[in-house]
Amino acid sequence: MRTKRLLTLLLLLCALLPVQAQRVIPGDERTNLYYPLIEGQRIALFSNHTGMVAGRHLLDILLEQDFNVTAIFSPEHGFRGRADAGEHVASGTDPQTGVPILSLYNGREQRPSPQSMRQFDVLLVDIQDVGLRYYTYYITLCRLMDACAEHGKPVIILDRPNPNGHYVDGPVLDMKHKSGVGWLPIPVVHGMTLGELARMVNGEGWLPQGRTCRLTVVPCLNYTHATPYHVPIAPSPNLPNMTAIYLYPSLCYFEATPVSVGRGTDKPFQQYGHPALPEAEYPCAFTPRSLPGAKNPPQQGHLCHGKDLSRLDEATLRAKGIDLTYLIEAYHDLKPTGKRFFTSLFEKLIGVDYVRPMIEQGCTADEIRARWQEDVRQFKERRRPYLLYNEE
Numbered sequence: 556m557r558t559k560r561l562l563t564l565l566l567l568l569c570a571l572l573p574v575q576a577q578r579v580i581p582g583d584e585r586t587n588l589y590y591p592l593i594e595g596q597r598i599a600l601f602s603n604h605t606g607m608v609a610g611r612h613l614l615d616i617l618l619e620q621d622f623n624v625t626a627i628f629s630p631e632h633g634f635r636g637r638a639d640a641g642e643h644v645a646s647g648t649d650p651q652t653g654v655p656i657l658s659l660y661n662g663r664e665q666r667p668s669p670q671s672m673r674q675f676d677v678l679l680v681d682i683q684d685v686g687l688r689y690y691t692y693y694i695t696l697c698r699l700m701d702a703c704a705e706h707g708k709p710v711i712i713l714d715r716p717n718p719n720g721h722y723v724d725g726p727v728l729d730m731k732h733k734s735g736v737g738w739l740p741i742p743v744v745h746g747m748t749l750g751e752l753a754r755m756v757n758g759e760g761w762l763p764q765g766r767t768c769r770l771t772v773v774p775c776l777n778y779t780h781a782t783p784y785h786v787p788i789a790p791s792p793n794l795p796n797m798t799a800i801y802l803y804p805s806l807c808y809f810e811a812t813p814v815s816v817g818r819g820t821d822k823p824f825q826q827y828g829h830p831a832l833p834e835a836e837y838p839c840a841f842t843p844r845s846l847p848g849a850k851n852p853p854q855q856g857h858l859c860h861g862k863d864l865s866r867l868d869e870a871t872l873r874a875k876g877i878d879l880t881y882l883i884e885a886y887h888d889l890k891p892t893g894k895r896f897f898t899s900l901f902e903k904l905i906g907v908d909y910v911r912p913m914i915e916q917g918c919t920a921d922e923i924r925a926r927w928q929e930d931v932r933q934f935k936e937r938r939r940p941y942l943l944y945n946e947e
Contacts, residue, residue: 579784582713582750582773583608583681589711589773592677593622599675601628601699605683605715605788613681613713618652626674627656628667630682630695631791659695666698672706680712683790684749685800686719688728689736689807689904692790693752697738697762700753704768711771714750714943716784718800722746723935724876725804726927728906736903742927742934743877743906744804746780748943755941772943779945783873792848793823798865801872806864808882811901813894815859819843819852827881828861830854831892839863879910879920886914 582589583606598617600606606613617624627634627649634649634656647656657671678699684692696712703710725743739761745752750772757767778784789795794803803824809816817826820841828837837860843852862881886896897911905911913923 577777579716579778579782580776581715582775583613583715585713585773585776589679589713589771590620592709592711592771593617593679595623596676597623597625597674599626599628599671599678600624601630601678601680601696602682603630603634605786605790606681607788614649614652614654618654624652624654626671627654628671628678628695628699629656629658631691659698667702669706672702672708676708678703678708678710680710680749681715682749683715683786683788684717685786685790685794685803686717686745686747687804687807688725688739688741688743688745688906690803691735693749694735694738696749696753697756700756700768700770701762701766704762704766707769709769709771710753711773712750712753713773714748714775716775716778716782717746717748717780718784718786718797719744719804720746720748720780720784720944721782721873722876723931724924724927725931726905726907726910727930727934729908732902732906734903736900737906742931745934745938747938747941748775750774751938751941751943754943755938758941759937774943779947780942781945781947783869793818795823796825797869798867798872799824801869801875802864802867805875805878805881808879808901808904809885810853811898811904812882812885812896813853814885814889815841815843815852815854815861817841817843818849819846819855822863822865823849825865826861826863827885828854828859829885829889830857830859831894832860832885832888834860836888837861877924879914879923883914883920 600614602613608616614624649656659665659667682692700710723742723744723746727742728737728740730740753770756762757770785797794800806816806824806827809827814827814829817823820843826839826841828839828841839861840858842858843855889896901911902908910923
């Protein structure tokens with residue numbers, strides 16, 4: 556009787572454990588769902604340094620299991636994830652395995668060549684995204700989906716959680732600003748995994764000429780859009796931790812200004828500054844220098860005065876969403892110097908024409924954010940059929 560009571564108590568305690576306590580299992584660990592789909596096929600792998608399974612790269616595991624991996628497609632930053640943002644990444648051979656690497660980034664996204672499409676039968680995707688419209692991995696995926704649609708190749712996405720998947724924010728891209736940092740009519744923060752976004756791309760006919768590819772998504776387990784997810788590996792050189800990933804939706808617009816976002820320091824996308832900002836109001840001081848992943852950073856060698864955001868707590872950052880306050884304050888504090896502030900890259904990043912004039916006219920961050928709330932509402936309804944995970 557005592558044993559039965561203990562067993563009942565144990566079962567009750569297990570039932571009361573929050574779902575969040577369960578380990579999130581990404582798609583690449585669910586081998587029973589995709590091994591049968593790639594057996595006997597020539598496989599092209601779209602991945603980079605984030606494609607890890609229990610401390611080992613998926614490529615090494617596939618080869619060990621005698622799967623025929625004939626090509627690797629690499630995105631911005633390269634297969635090993637060491638190149639600068641926007642840096643030309645050359646094709647070559649993976650020195651650890653001898654598998655050919657076919658680069659899809661030469662300073663901008665490019666479509667795979669017909670010759671490369673003849674080298675495989677099925678495309679397998681395993682890469683960590685951060686859920687932002689100007690983060691280029693999804694654009695590479697879209698180009699691959701389009702090529703696969705045209706050449707009749709199936710696409711299998713081993714889904715991974717989106718660390719910014721808990722919210723949707725920012726204006727939907729006006730497609731006249733479509734570029735290498737914005738390719739789809741989605742908000743800045745779309746809140747979807749790559750698998751969900753790929754389903755939406757197919758369903759909405761967003762590929763050129765309305766093409767669709769044969770798509771299979773292997774979903775994550777124990778994940779919802781409300782699940783806090785810490786990426787186990789930095790997805791790119793200048794997003795080294797969760798603080799940077801959470802601040803990226805608010806700070807990236809500085810890339811279209813003379814203000815440094817900390818590239819070339821130990822806190823990229825966790826601080827910002829400029830030599831002409833008043834030291835009294837911007838007490839943080841840093842000097843960008845050439846580092847791996849930031850070879851020629853903005854304001855290199857110049858002492859910048861700015862603000863350090865690296866100590867903001869995670870709960871605050873998750874709740875904040877896009878905050879243009881940093882950008883607006885820096886604009887007004889640099890305006891008396893007569894320096895040009897915005898470049899044309901700004902509209903490509905923010906995606907619409909109205910934000911720059913609103914800043915110049917003195918609008919607050921809340922006033923600007925209110926302008927895109929209808930965009931957010933409509934997009935959340937439009938994306939609903941393509942979601943694989945609960946929103947709460």
